Amino acid sequence: MYAETCHKLRRDAIDVIHAGSRAAVTARAGEERWDRLVEAYFRERPARCFELNEDAAGFGGFVAAQGELPRWIGELAALEWATWRAESAPDEFLKENDGSEGPLRVARSVVVLRGAWDVAGWLAEEAWAEESPAGASAVVVWRDRELDACRATPTEEELAAIEAALSGAPGPWGADEVVSDLHAAGIFVGAPEEAMREETCSS
The missing domain is CATH 1.10.150 (DNA polymerase; domain 1)
Incomplete structure (x- = not known):
C-alpha cells in the first residue's frame, strides 16, 4: 500500500x-x-x-x-x-545568500540552458501540437526577489555577462546598463556600487 x-x-x-x-x-x-x-x-x-x-x-x-x-x-x-x-529552492536559503548586501554577484538560483530549439517560446505559446522552432537558443532561469520562478531569453550582451559571472570571472561583466538591468531583474544580486568602487580602484 x-x-x-x-x-x-x-x-x-x-x-x-x-x-x-x-x-x-x-x-x-x-x-x-x-x-x-x-x-x-x-x-x-x-x-x-x-x-x-x-x-x-x-x-x-x-x-x-x-x-x-x-x-x-x-x-x-x-x-x-x-x-x-x-x-x-528554500526561501530562507535564497534570502540569506541573495541579499542586497555584499559584492555584486550572480544569484544562486540562476541557470543558463543552451539548446538547439526555442522550447521556451514553444512553451509560452501553448500550441501543443506545433513543433518547437529549430535554432540555437539560450534561456536563463532564476528566482527573483519576490521568490517567483522566472525564465527569459537574454540578449547576447546579457548572456555574456551572466555566463561570465557564473564562471567566476572578475567584473565588470558588461556595460553598466546591462549589469543594471540584470540586477533589477534579480539575476544579479548584491550592491552594484561595490562593483563600481572596485572598478574605480583598479583603474
Whole structure:
C-alpha cells in the first residue's frame, strides 16, 4: 500500500513538473504513450530521494534518449526541471545568500540552458501540437526577489555577462546598463556600487 502511494506521488510529480512535456507527447502519440514513458523512466531510475519531486531530476535526459520522440522534447523537459528547481529552492536559503548586501554577484538560483530549439517560446505559446522552432537558443532561469520562478531569453550582451559571472570571472561583466538591468531583474544580486568602487580602484 505504501509503495503504491509513493509510486502515485512520484508519477503525479512528473505530471506537474513536466506538464508541457506531457502535452507535447500526448499531442503526438496519445496519453498511453506518456504513461509508458513515465513507467519506463521509473523502471530505469527507481526512487532514490526522500523528496519525491527530486526523482524527476533525470527525466529530461531520459526523454532525450527516446529515439521515437522529437529531440526537442528532451530540451523542453530540461527547461521545466530547471524552472521547478528555481521555484522550489528554500526561501530562507535564497534570502540569506541573495541579499542586497555584499559584492555584486550572480544569484544562486540562476541557470543558463543552451539548446538547439526555442522550447521556451514553444512553451509560452501553448500550441501543443506545433513543433518547437529549430535554432540555437539560450534561456536563463532564476528566482527573483519576490521568490517567483522566472525564465527569459537574454540578449547576447546579457548572456555574456551572466555566463561570465557564473564562471567566476572578475567584473565588470558588461556595460553598466546591462549589469543594471540584470540586477533589477534579480539575476544579479548584491550592491552594484561595490562593483563600481572596485572598478574605480583598479583603474
